[in-house]
Amino acid sequence: MLRVGSKEAGKPLTPVSFQEKGLQEEDLREWIISAPKEILGEDYLLIGREVTVKHIGDGIDLLAIDRDGNVVAIELKRGALKPEVDFQGLKYAAYISHWDYAKLRDQFNKFKTTTWGSGIYDEEETFTEALDEFCNEDYTLNQDQRIVFVGESVRERLDIVLRWLSDRTIDITVIEFQLLEDGDRLYLDAEQTVPTPEHTVSDVSPDTSEEPWKEDGRSWHLDERSNEITANLLERVTATLEELEFLDGPEWGQKHYVSFVQGRKRRIAIRTKRTLFHIDIYDIDPATIDVTELSERVGIPSEAISVEDDLRNSGRTGVRITCKPEYEPVVSEFEGAFREVFGVQVE
DSSP: OEEOSSTTTTEEOEEEOTTTTTOOHHHHHHHHHHOHHHHHSSOOEEEEEEEEOTTOSSEEEEEEEOTTSOEEEEEEOSSEEOTHHHHHHHHHHHHHTTOOHHHHHHHHHHHHTSHHHHTTSOTTOOHHHHHHHHSOTTOOTTSSEEEEEEESEEOHHHHHHHHHHHHTTOOEEEEEEEEEEETTEEEEEEEEEESOOSOOGGGSOTTOOSOHHHHOHHHIIIIISSOHHHHHHHHHHHHHHTTOTTSEEEEOOSSSEEEEEETTEEEEEEEEOSSOEEEEEESOOGGGOOHHHHHHHHTOOGGGEEEESSGGGSSOOEEEEEEOGGGOOOGGGHHHHHHHHHGGGOO
């Protein structure tokens, strides 16, 4: 890596070690929490820091979930990765393989109350909401486990073992990093070495985006997630809901839904699909909803409206309205109907 764009252009940055700069694993952990994708090369949903595992003396440096719902144990070393870490990582993976939804939810809630977790998640955000927002639509929680090792280098004997395990479908990733110095500035250069990355720069078009919904969420939901007829209905419904002055939205930038928020809290999530969409309305008292009356007013069959005490396992009460173009809903009635649904919920 060279420093360029100055009078001393071409001057190489100087490699330094963590030990030389008085840095600890704690510093590396904080950097990863702040920028996981930039260092690890992949986005993760962080749910724990120094997580204690029963029957294991030490803790998992960072615990996370990937976009497929797999649980990821991340082990950090400020220097070289030594032979004993392979067994350590395998132990972590074996133990967390038994963690069910409730255990992972409790771990998420515990992390959310820490200094690090509170900087990532809203206080009222639930585990289910975080998963739905982050994971792929067809994710399965903890179907598999992954191990990520991060260190300045890998000892040769360990490198052989880790590559052997990786070749035999044990999901192990090794990230090697180098600390570089330029005067009083430090830079971290990280590279995945196990498994060997499948894609190179030449394989990827410069116009390709791995997350197109973040670049143009409106086109993503209308053109990619919906067919033409459903998209037309979705546009009309979102335009009508924009008239609800106590909500902010629509926000299009999520992969699976369009949202309306009140303050910092999501109150409506319109979950898009090819031939229909679900309107999930959160924090509505079920006792206040007359499904028959609502059905007649908005022109949607009563069987397509459900009142739930635990909407999408979120721990929040609410109403789900399934919209299909063939129902021919009375969109002009949506604004008034939604005002009545929110009722005393509006502050």
